[in-house]
Amino acid sequence: MAGPDTKEKILEVSIELFNTEMATNVSTIQIAHALDMSVGNLYYHYRNKEHIIREIYRDRIAAEIDALVMNKDDRLSESGIIRYFNGLAQLIYKYRFFYTEMYALVRNDPDLHVIFHKRARAVARVLAEQVGTWIAVGIMRPASEGGIEALSEICWMHVTGWMSYRMLAEEGAGPQALARDSFRSIFHILRPYFTDTANERFGKLLEFMEFE
Amino acid sequence: MAGPDTKEKILEVSIELFNTEMATNVSTIQIAHALDMSVGNLYYHYRNKEHIIREIYRDRIAAEIDALVMNKDDRLSESGIIRYFNGLAQLIYKYRFFYTEMYALVRNDPDLHVIFHKRARAVARVLAEQVGTWIAVGIMRPASEGGIEALSEICWMHVTGWMSYRMLAEEGAGPQALARDSFRSIFHILRPYFTDTANERFGKLLEFMEFE
DNA sequence: TACAAATTAGAATATTAATACTATAATAAT
DNA sequence: ATTATTATAGTATTAATATTCTAATTTGTA
Numbered sequence: 425m426a427g428p429d430t431k432e433k434i435l436e437v438s439i440e441l442f443n444t445e446m447a448t449n450v451s452t453i454q455i456a457h458a459l460d461m462s463v464g465n466l467y468y469h470y471r472n473k474e475h476i477i478r479e480i481y482r483d484r485i486a487a488e489i490d491a492l493v494m495n496k497d498d499r500l501s502e503s504g505i506i507r508y509f510n511g512l513a514q515l516i517y518k519y520r521f522f523y524t525e526m527y528a529l530v531r532n533d534p535d536l537h538v539i540f541h542k543r544a545r546a547v548a549r550v551l552a553e554q555v556g557t558w559i560a561v562g563i564m565r566p567a568s569e570g571g572i573e574a575l576s577e578i579c580w581m582h583v584t585g586w587m588s589y590r591m592l593a594e595e596g597a598g599p600q601a602l603a604r605d606s607f608r609s610i611f612h613i614l615r616p617y618f619t620d621t622a623n624e625r626f627g628k629l630l631e632f633m634e635f636e
Numbered sequence: 637m638a639g640p641d642t643k644e645k646i647l648e649v650s651i652e653l654f655n656t657e658m659a660t661n662v663s664t665i666q667i668a669h670a671l672d673m674s675v676g677n678l679y680y681h682y683r684n685k686e687h688i689i690r691e692i693y694r695d696r697i698a699a700e701i702d703a704l705v706m707n708k709d710d711r712l713s714e715s716g717i718i719r720y721f722n723g724l725a726q727l728i729y730k731y732r733f734f735y736t737e738m739y740a741l742v743r744n745d746p747d748l749h750v751i752f753h754k755r756a757r758a759v760a761r762v763l764a765e766q767v768g769t770w771i772a773v774g775i776m777r778p779a780s781e782g783g784i785e786a787l788s789e790i791c792w793m794h795v796t797g798w799m800s801y802r803m804l805a806e807e808g809a810g811p812q813a814l815a816r817d818s819f820r821s822i823f824h825i826l827r828p829y830f831t832d833t834a835n836e837r838f839g840k841l842l843e844f845m846e847f848e
Numbered sequence: 849t850a851c852a853a854a855t856t857a858g859a860a861t862a863t864t865a866a867t868a869c870t871a872t873a874a875t876a877a878t
Numbered sequence: 879a880t881t882a883t884t885a886t887a888g889t890a891t892t893a894a895t896a897t898t899c900t901a902a903t904t905t906g907t908a
Contacts, residue, residue: 430855448660448740451895462857467897469855527736527800528660544805574824582790585797588739593756612786616828642885663865674887679867681885 431469434459435484438476442521447477448528474533477522481536485519486543493550500561502625509583509610513603516587524588551576563622575617582610643681646671647696650688654733659689660740686745689734693748697731698755705762712773714837721795721822725815728799736800763788775834787829794822 437458441450452473456466470476492511498504516523530540555572558564567575586606590597597605615623649671653662664685668678682688704723710716728735742752767784770776779787798818802809809817827835 446740446743449744452897453895463897464858464899465856472896524739525737527804528658528740530804531658532661540804571824574821578794578821578824581798581801582794585801586793589793589797592739592742592752609786609790612783612790613825664867665865675867676869676888677886684866 431479434466434469434476435480439480439484439519439521442477442480443519447473447521447525474536477529478533478536478539480519481522482539485515485522486539488515488518489547493547493554496554496557499554500557500563502563502622503629505558505563506607506626506629509607510603512583513587513606514599516584516606517599517602520587520591523584524591526584547580548573548577551580562619564617565619567617575614579610579613582613586610646678646681646688647692651692651696651731651733654689655731659685659733659737686748689741690745690748690751692731693734694751697727697734698751700727700730701759705759705766708766708769711766712769712775714775714834715841717770717775718819718838718841721819722815724795725799725818726811728796728818729811729814732799732803735796736803738796759792760785760789763792774831776829777831779829787826791822791825794825798822 434455438450438455441455441458445454450473452466453463455473455476456463459466470479492508492515499508522529530537552573555564555567555576559566559572583606586609587602590602590605594601611626615626618626646667650662650667653667653670657666662685664678665675667685667688668675671678682691704720704727711720734741742749764785767776767779767788771778771784795818798821799814802814802817806813823838827838830838
């Protein structure tokens with residue numbers, strides 16, 4: 425367990441544990457144990473459990489969302505959009521512990537709350553921009569400023585929340601099934617807002633596309 | 637604190653506490669203290685915290701949802717639909733502790749999980765039926781069987797999840813603002829599925845309607 | 849090699865929570 | 879009025895948890 429990546433390894437194992445047991449049910453002792461590490465040592469690296477979660481959010485979740493959402497290449501074709509939402513779904517699944525208990529985790533850690541807040545606004549802005557470009561290239565029907573904002577926020581809430589919702593209903597669903605499901609549902613919201621030609625292409629693509 | 641409504645009083649105060657402090661942060665000791673009651677006495681009435689939450693879910697939340705959702709009068713006019721969604725939003729707010737931590741609460745109590753499961757299916761059926769009647773009376777555009785099911789499930793997830801989502805963003809929002817907001821967002825999802833004439837009436841109604 | 853810094857283990861402490869148990873008090877039933 | 883039942887308080891026990899502290903060990907480097 426030597427090396428400068430101990431901190432990273434802790435995050436890794438914590439994510440694993442959080443995802444299976446739920447973050448609020450996992451204690452620092454359990455994390456240390458899963459790492460074959462003394463509790464004292466764990467505390468040497470991270471002040472407490474909130475600290476670990478905060479780091480996971482900043483260094484992993486937020487970073488990966490940025491890489492996906494902020495990078496706007498390959499998002500103006502129908503197939504690109506499909507990959508985009510699929511990627512989002514994969515990401516949510518990977519960090520599902522966070523999204524299933526988001527409210528509690530954020531509200532119980534003031535520091536995380538602040539970070540979360542700032543990001544929420546930034547992401548909202550980028551998403552609205554994204555919708556704007558979809559309108560500009562004729563994938564989506566024109567809409568008012570407020571309409572764009574509202575729609576993008578609804579989509580974000582839906583994408584981040586849908587999986588938790590489904591996991592309660594369908595106990596044993598795997599990541600692929602959940603991602604596909606998430607994808608389908610978001611399309612139900614968006615389809616009426618896409619143009620006819622775009623929807624036609626989506627239809628054809630989805631017929632042949634396999635989700636991995 | 638005498639009388640046969642002690643059990644009811646416990647639920648009452650628990651809901652209050654849960655809503656302000658979040659259910660998972662509240663201990664039986666705190667509940668007893670808030671009731672000016674000994675812990676032993678509390679345990680005489682309810683086996684543990686999960687028991688209390690389960691009772692709240694069954695006797696209050698589920699019952700009130702049934703009263704609202706299952707009763708299908710006054711739901712075929714545009715104004716009735718507005719009242720319907722507004723009522724749902726009020727209900728979610730009243731029991732927001734449950735919806736903000738739904739995943740954890742349900743997953744941590746196997747008994748509640750079972751109850752929740754059964755209900756989820758029942759509610760889904762009723763909602764799909766509801767959408768069907770909207771289509772039948774010309775408020776909503778025709779759709780396939782699967783489309784109806786998908787849409788009603790999306791709506792349910794949206795209504796139950798939106799408020800938690802918003803409460804994290806807008807700290808100080810009151811129940812009226814949240815209900816109005818919830819209402820607006822669900823309309824963004826549904827508007828394209830309503831017929832033009834229905835949307836026209838909705839537009840006029842919403843102009844003059846005040847939410848209480 | 850020797851020294852300083854970083855890392856680790858493990859014990860010690862304090863807090864908290866859940867729940868069981870016992871003993872009264874109040875109420876209802878006969 | 880006496881007895882049984884229900885309701886209540888208060889204490890004790892147990893377990894878990896977070897966190898701190900100290901001492902040892904490892905690692906890097908001059």
